[in-house]
Amino acid sequence: xxxxxxVPPADRRRALAILLPCLxxxxxxxxxxxxxxxxxxLTAGPKTETIYVVETGWHTDIGLQAAQLDERLAQLNASFPxxxxxxxxxxxxxxxxxxxxxxxxxxxxxxxxxxxxxxxxLRDRPDAASPASDVIVLHVSARGLALMIDxxxxxxxxRSDGALRPIASEGPPEIIYGSTRVYSTGYTCxxxxxxxxxxxxxxVRVASVVFAGEVADQARRIAAASPxxxxx
Numbered sequence: 001x002x003x004x005x006x007v008p009p010a011d012r013r014r015a016l017a018i019l020l021p022c023l024x025x026x027x028x029x030x031x032x033x034x035x036x037x038x039x040x041x042l043t044a045g046p047k048t049e050t051i052y053v054v055e056t057g058w059h060t061d062i063g064l065q066a067a068q069l070d071e072r073l074a075q076l077n078a079s080f081p082x083x084x085x086x087x088x089x090x091x092x093x094x095x096x097x098x099x100x101x102x103x104x105x106x107x108x109x110x111x112x113x114x115x116x117x118x119x120x121x122l123r124d125r126p127d128a129a130s131p132a133s134d135v136i137v138l139h140v141s142a143r144g145l146a147l148m149i150d151x152x153x154x155x156x157x158x159r160s161d162g163a164l165r166p167i168a169s170e171g172p173p174e175i176i177y178g179s180t181r182v183y184s185t186g187y188t189c190x191x192x193x194x195x196x197x198x199x200x201x202x203x204v205r206v207a208s209v210v211f212a213g214e215v216a217d218q219a220r221r222i223a224a225a226s227p228x229x230x231x232x
Contacts (some may be wrong), residue, residue, distance in 0.1 A: 043201025
């Protein structure tokens with residue numbers, strides 16, 4: 001079932017499926033080496049930019065206002081004209097490309113392999129379009145946002161002309177794009193979300209993050225502890 005455009009993708013079946021391999025193999029998975037967080041001076045400054053963490057079941061995404069995207073992601077705004085915000089996340093490509101799943105798909109998704117980027121547009125802010133318990137509002141500096149945008153832009157596969165490479169549509173208006181990131185039980189959608197937040201200068205632990213709660217709980221603590229992260 002495709003959610004209405006004003007609601008983030010509440011496809012909990014898909015979200016569970018993306019993370020289900022982690023339930024089976026996370027205990028024996030060896031996470032890949034991760035880059036260190038950016039130096040504090042690169043993300044310093046007043047926290048004037050609002051970003052969102054959207055938790056849907058076992059899955060997390062990053063929510064951004066369409067106006068925050070730079071020229072490297074301008075294609076997303078062109079693909080979704082008239083929308084106020086975008087929810088962007090990472091997933092295992094073999095799973096999201098199949099509508100009907102069997103044990104073979106599960107095993108394929110459990111293996112290290114190609115990732116995919118999921119992009120869904122919203123006609124309102126994520127915190128207005130989704131239950132409050134599912135969305136964490138955070139604030140970062142303009143420098144931190146720029147670094148996060150770079151990280152997200154680098155997560156998309158591109159054609160030879162530099163354009164993003166769509167590989168499927170899960171149903172209007174969501175589009176699935178190829179990703180440069182490799183999905184594994186040690187680097188899941190939630191690891192990607194944590195890394196995006198850390199890149200923006202937020203004090204988020206990335207190493208060993210597998211499950212949605214491990215990201216969302218950190219984000220909620222940050223939001224509760226910082227006056228600048230109390231909401232809009």
